[in-house]
Amino acid sequence: MTSNKIMIAVLVLMLSFNFLLPLTVSYAAPLDNLAQTLTASTVSSSSSGSSGGGLINTIFSFLFDKILGPLLHLGSSSTTGSVPTTISPSGSSANPPSNVDSGGLKGKVIVVDPGHGGSNPGAVGNNVRESDINLAVALKLQDQLTQAGAKVIMTRSSDHTVAPEGSTLGQELAARVEQAESNHADLFISLHSNENSDNSIQGAMTFYNSAQSSPVALIVQNALISATGANDKGTSQANFYVIRSTSMPSILVEMGFVSNGQEAVKLNSSDYQNKIALGIRKGIVQYFSQK
Structure with missing residues (x-):
């Protein structure tokens, strides 16, 4: 033939x-x-x-x-019946995500504060350390906020304390506030994971201190719940040092409970961490668009 x-x-x-x-x-x-x-x-x-x-x-x-x-x-x-292979350029995606608000935060300075770190792991439960979760979400949030046009300042980008190791808790917290103040931030957001002796409790909540921070706390909380489907534990006024001592709008987000077995698994999941970052970013964009 x-x-x-x-x-x-x-x-x-x-x-x-x-x-x-x-x-x-x-x-x-x-x-x-x-x-x-x-x-x-x-x-x-x-x-x-x-x-x-x-x-x-x-x-x-x-x-x-x-x-x-x-x-x-x-x-x-x-x-021949074969299908051509599509190759995406290095560093890009053939189908870029449509959920990034490109330029929506242009000119905004946002300080992202992953709570704890180094010798202070924070809450520990179900083989999950709070400091690790806080940092993982913070890095994802940094990327999303940067893509949306913001200048992002991280109080820490790895597993270490912000103040020199061996500093007091007061010095550690003051070092985080100083980063926000010295960079003239438009927004300060501290990320934490919660724990409770009752391991059936789960959900996300957002804290604020002053009246100027109440609107952003509510908007971010609603967007976070919408993105993750977490139990909505609402917003509340609190006297935490990092949100009390900053002059700009400041919030502290408790993303979930590591003491709850099911929620600890989710918090340790990269996909769920992306959802948390997505919700917080959407809330921040919405907040600034309404100002």
Whole structure:
């Protein structure tokens, strides 16, 4: 079967060569060029500057696409039944996420404070450490806020204390506040995970201290619940140092309870952490759009 196809192909080439040769000497090509033309995956008829070249290219295209291609199984993937592979450029996505508010926070300075860290892991339950969860969500939130146009200041970006190791708790908290004040932040948001002796309690809540922070606390809380489906434990005024001592609108988000087995599993999940970051980011964008 293969030998028959080759014989037919040779006959077609001979006939086409005898047909094309009388047209004009200037378009005659060596056999190696002819073979190269016939085995090219595409032939452009627009590259020639004359009608004669276009005619010859058209004839070659016909011979290759309609006769030689099907005989020798050359050409496009449609003749073999394969599906072309789509390759996305490095560092980008073929389908970029539509949930990023590009430029929605342009010019805003936001301090993201992952609670605890280093020698202070915070709440620990069900083999989950609060400091690890806080940092994981904070890094995801940093990325989303940056994509939305904000300048993001992280009080910490790894598992360490903000003040020098060995500092008092007061010095540690003051170091976090100082980052917000020295960078003239438009918003300060501290991320925490909760615990309770009653391990059936679960849900997310958002705290604020001053009246100027109440609106952003409510908006972020609602967006967080919408994104995660967590039990809504609402917003509440509190006297936590980091939200009491900052001059800009400031909130403290308790993302869930590590003491609850089911919620601890979710908090430790990258997908759920993305949902938390998404909800907080949406709330922040909404807050600034209403100002």
